[in-house]
Each structure stands twice: as structure tokens, then as C-alpha cells.
Amino acid sequence: MPEMVDLMHKILAPLNRVQKNAVASEAKHLCVLAGAGSGKTRVIVHRIAWFLASGKASSANILAVTFTNKAANEMRERIAQLISLPTSNFWVGTFHGIAHRILRRHHVTLGLPDNFQIIDSDDQLRLIKRTIREIGIDEEACEPKKAQGFINKQKDEGRRPQDALPSAMPEIAMYNEVYRTYTNTCKRSGLVDFAEILLSAYELLRDHEDVRLAYQHQFSHILVDEFQDTNTIQYRWLQMLLGQNNAITIVGDDDQSIYGWRGAKVENIHRFSQEHPGTETVRLEQNYRSTQTILNAANHLIANNEARLGKELWTEHKKGEPITLYGAFNEMDEAKFIVERAKKWRDSGGSLSDVAILYRSNAQSRVLEQILRQSQLPYKIYGGLRFFDRAEIKDVLGYLRLLANMSDDPAFERVVNMPPRGVGERTVANLREVAKQQNISLWEAAKQTLPTMNAGRIRNGLQQFVSCIEEVSAEANTVALPKLVERLLQSSGLADHIKSQPGERTHIRVENVMEFIQAVGQYQKSFDAEQDKPAENSIKSLPAFLSEVALDAGEKESERGDQSCIKLMTLHSAKGLEFPLVFMAGLEDGLFPHHRNAEKQALLEEERRLCYVGMTRAMQKLYMTYAEKRAFAGLSGSNRPSRFINELPKNLIETVNLNVNISQPAMRSGMPSAKKKSNSVIEGLPYTLGQRVRHARFGEGVVVCGEGAGEAARLQIKFERVGPKWLALAYAKLEAV
């Protein structure tokens, strides 16, 4: 008993007053509005521990749901750390992970094969393309990407093809037809996409009372992280688990809802307390991350949003440095400025791993990379292609999927001619025809068709493929996964193919495959440990491995090898992270807020939240930059500074123009036009940035930047014919144009 009291003390002691109220709340339901950097995860972890320590629930009664594997793992680890209990019987996981686990358990009830597999959005798109072709709709009229968006949206909203909303638009009917056919194909092939996981899990609970009651009985205490990001079906799914008696704790921040475009409904958190009588709402507003200056600016910005529950961050930290605003001449100049300041940070004792450069769209990283490389600063781009999405890895996975489930037609199509063995589009089309007529899989069709084919290159190739699969498949009974993968790579010729590809990427691809084999080995190990004995075959572990891979975003990759690297990522992928020094680049109207989201209020508010998220990543110092001219496909030409800049309190901002070595006083007026003028004057020189000049030898150009004064004054001119050149003003004969 004294241990219990000790434990309860240990749980509450490190918390502030509001956090304590949340953790120990006796209310039936709890809504924690957790501002950025306010100790959100800590509250959720401690509340779980509190339930356990106070005897309200045992670990098996708790369901904790997150959106990312990373968050789920972190939660699990921190619970284990706080209370010394094994966490293996906790239900902690992502929406998809938990729903998937339930699907596996009840696959019979759902009419799913026991070896059903998960397809990612890439596979989904391929399958949809094929479906469109199969139906025979004109691809011009039915863009696969749009069809994919439609289907996922339907599923996110809980609508099956037969539930289609009446619509006057003929294309809706067309998309729905694709949806219907696609659904059938998935069923036949034993495939489940991401949205399907959630929808099926919801329908299972909705339609089967016994199942529903069993889970309701089990999960007396439900906790949900990042609740502002839940979509319709996730909300309903939670509703099913909640029933009348269970208690739920939701944690989230409506000001950080930035995934509305993916179906997330901020309204879910807005209306939660109304729909759940007995809800206590707690606001975590003390921030442990940023300076008061940064928080004030962020508070001021987000106050412009109308639809919000309302929250104001504060901190006990110092005021800190002002936010530095830099209006660059162009994107090069912007990148140079950022790199310059990052260097300064390092030279004055900071670490480059503390530095993050955030941007609205991925394309912006290119210039930054270029300048970083030139400056020889180490950097790492986050959120690019995920490890398991690399082409060579997906090829190997395609083979494995086929081994796990011979009816997996998309997998068949991916690998039947990989490496090229003469089985082209024509041959596959024939197989598809056979498969369709007899309602069998492509694999079966291939085996059946083979003896009737004309001898030749095509038949040889297909025969090779079939033999390879059968051979390796037989071995799956006797060898473990890593060995199986190696055999597969050899037997299929994929290993040789990758090695023999010309180009500089070969080396990396080979390395990736090696790493994949290693990952497979690790997986087999942990699988064996769970089963309590080493498996002498891959049959059992393979489907589970594939599911794990499909539901793994590949976050592990970002963990390694990032010592003292500057981090580059989009604002979206920065959510949940923090950095001592943050640069937000490309704050231009059109880019950020993105022009497609600038008109409608709701969309603009989401852009503003994105800006808020970006700003609140910064711990010590925040830079915001924009380029007056940006060469950017589609959005070329000159841009105004982002309207968000004007929404920041002027007294928290210092405006700087690095290249001319002058610090400008804070903007006098918020008007971009006024600012533009004052900013482009080069102090002490008779030229302005962006001015056109003519040189006797180099021709016409534009003043890009300048430095020095008097005799030492130099200007950088970007010439149309010969590119940028630095010229000493004293010698170069320039004339204004």
C-alpha cells in the first residue's frame, strides 16, 4: 500500500497545477486542450499511469490511440519508464495499427481471407488506374488521382459505393462506378487499403453487437492523442468503443489542426464536449519550449482565426531575441542568408543539429540544398521518400507479397517483369483477360496459360518467373525470412539486375537492399522472441511482417545518422518537433498561404494554423524569410510578403538586410509596398536592388546585392548573358537602364 501512495506521488509530483488537474481528473470524460510545447504527451502518459496506480483500471482495460507509430512507441516507452510494469499487454498504437489488429482477429466475420494484405497509396493508385482501364472509361475524363481522392474520401466519411450521395454531376457517378469495381477487385485479391482498415473496423463494431460489447467491456478507459486530426470514421469508431459506460480522454489542439485536406475534422474536437455530457475541459497553456517573444507573436497570429476554442500560451522563460524578418531579393539570396545565419550560430558555439529550416512545399528545398552544399554544411532532408517506398524495396516487397498471397494481382503485375524478362504489357493484358473470364488470379492464369503459349522469349520469361516463385515458395517452409529474401533476390535475378543498372544510384540501391535484409532479420528475431521459439519457416512470419511494413512510415530512418546536421523539412512534417533555431522560408503570398488556399476562409485558417505550428517549433530564435522574386514553376515573378507577416506584432520583429550589411529599423507600416522600397535601397550606394543596369562587356543585368562603401563598394549584378558577377563600383562602368 505505501508503494501505491509512492507511485501516485511520483506520478503527480513532476506536473504543474493544470497538468495535475488533468491527470487526476475525476470527470467521466476529459478534454485536454494542449497548446504547443505544453507537455501533452506527458499528461496522457501520466493519466494512464494514474488510472493504473489508483486502481481505476488494469493495463488490459486501457486503449491509447495515436496517429503515428513514433508517438505510439514514445508513449509506450514512457509509460514503462514511469511505472515499472511490462507494457506488452497494453493496447497502445495508431488508429490503423489497432484497427488492423482487430481486423486480423475477426477476419472470418468480415469475410476477409486470413492472409489479407495492406496496400499503400501507391499500390492503390496503380490498382485504380487498372480498374479505370478495365471498365473502359476514357482516362482523360477520369483522372486516376481524382478517383483515388474520391474513393478515400468516401471511405473516410463511411460511405460504401451503394451509399453514394445523389449528385447531379455525371463524373460523380463515374467515380462511384470506379469505387464499386475497385472494391470488388480488392475483395477478390484479399487487399485492404488504409481507409478500408478504418472503415471495416468501424463496420465490424457497428454491425456485430457481440463483438462491439466485447470490446466495450474490455476498454473501460480510452485515450486519444492529437484528437484534432481525427476524421469522421475515426470519430465514429471511437464512439462504438465508447458505448454508454466507458470513459474517454482526448488530447489535442485545434490551433494545430493542419490535416483538414486529408479528411481530418477540427469540428470533432470543437463539438466533443457538447456531444459528451460529463466532459471536463482543461487548457494546458504553459509552454516549456519557446521564448515569450515567439509565443506572443504566435498568439497574436492565431488570434486572427475565428473558428477556435481559444487558448493563449505563456511561459516562464525569458523574453528572448526578437523574430528576425528578412526580405530577400530572390530565392538564392534567401538561401544564402539562412546559411549565413546558420553558420553564425555554429561559430558562436551552437550545434547544427539544433537548426531547422522549414518550408511550405518540398520544391523549396532544392535551392536550400544547393547553397548548403556549396557552403559545405551538413544537412538532412526529412520526409522525402520513405525507406519502404524506394523502388527497389517495393520490388522485393512485391515478390514477398506474392509469396504470402498468390491472389495479390497488383503484386504480380509489379514483379512479373521485374527484372525485365520479356513479359510485357501485351502478355499481362492477355493474362488479365483469362483471369477475368474464369474469375481467377493472375498467378493462376499465368500457370494455366503457360502450356498453351507459343515457345519463345515470352513463354521462357514467364516460365522463369513462375518457376522462381514456386521454387522460393517451397523454400518458405524450411527457411527463415532473411534467408528467403536472399534466395528470392538471387533466383529472380533482381539482385543482378539492381547491381547491373547503370548510374550513380546503383550503389545506394544495393545498400538499401542490404539494409532491407537486415531489417527483415531484425523483424524475424523479434517475431521469434514473441513466439518463444525460433521459426524454421517464413510462412507464419511473412504476412505479419508485410503488414508491419505497410503500416510503418519508416520513421526509423530519420533517427540515425543525423548528428550535427541541419534539418530541412516541410512545415507539416515539423509538427510535434522542436528546435532551438528555426528558419521559416518562403513566406510569400501565393506560396504561403498557398494560392489555392487563400480564398476560402476555412482553408486560409488552416494555412494560418500551419504558420502557427511552424513558429511554435522554435525554442530560442526564429527567423522568417521571403523572396521578392522567386523562380518557381507556375508561380514565377515577384511576390508580396506573406499576409501572415503583417499579422505579427511589429514590436517583436526586427527587419534585416544582410547583403548590404545594414539592419533596418522595424517596418514602419505593415504595407508591403512601403517596405519593398525602403528595403531595396543599398545604403551609401547610388543603386537599388533589382535595378537594371548595363555593362559595356557583359550587357544588361539586375543588381542583386551590394556591399562596402566608397572605394571598396562592390555590387553583384546578375547579367542576362553571363550570369551573376561581382563588380567593383570604382572600376566597372555601369549605366542605369
Add this chain to the structure above:
DNA sequence: AACCATCGACTTTTT
């Protein structure tokens, strides 16, 4: 069937 050249599109992406 495989390769190459040309055209055009282009936000964000937890699973």
C-alpha cells in the same frame, strides 16, 4: 518489348 524524347504539370502526406 524496350528505349528514348518530348510534353506538361506542379501543396501539404501521420497510415
Add this chain to the structure above:
DNA sequence: GTCGATGGTT
């Protein structure tokens, strides 16, 4: 300025 898809050529 780059990636991907498409169409024509070998």
C-alpha cells in the same frame, strides 16, 4: 527545373 507519363521508334 524536375519528375512522370506518354508516344514514337528501334
